[in-house]
Structures are given as C-alpha cells and as structure tokens.
Amino acid sequence: MASLADAVLELLRKNPGSTDRELAEILHGPSGDWRDISDQCRQLAETGLVVRRLRADGIMGNHLSNATDA
Secondary structure (H helix, E strand, O other): OOOHHHHHHHHHHHOOOEOHHHHHHHHHOOOOOOHHHHHHHHHHHHOOOEEEEEOOOOOEEEEEOHHHHO
C-alpha cells in the first residue's frame, strides 16, 4: 500500500498547485478531513519535495519542487 506522502506526490504530479482541501477531497471524498493532508504537505515541504506558495487566487497551493522531478 502506498503511503500518504506517495499519494500526495502522485496527485501533485497530476494536479500541480492543489490546495490541502482539494487533495483531501480527492483522497477522502467531499467531507474528508484535510488536516492530515495539510500535515503531510508541510512535512514534504520541510524535506524539500514540495513547495507551498500562494496561487493567483490567494489560496495556498502545493507544487512539486525541482528535487521531486529528479
């Protein structure tokens, strides 16, 4: 079984800039809890695999870093 980190990274490959809530809805359904996704995205950002930055709409989005592509 893939880890949550693996699932998040795979989703970000397909949906760059997704918010924590958007990722949670994909993984857990419309009423899914986004807090575990947020924690995971922050951990991935700390390791340099994900970059969290504001999107054009002012909401924090998650993007794969260049290190993830390597």
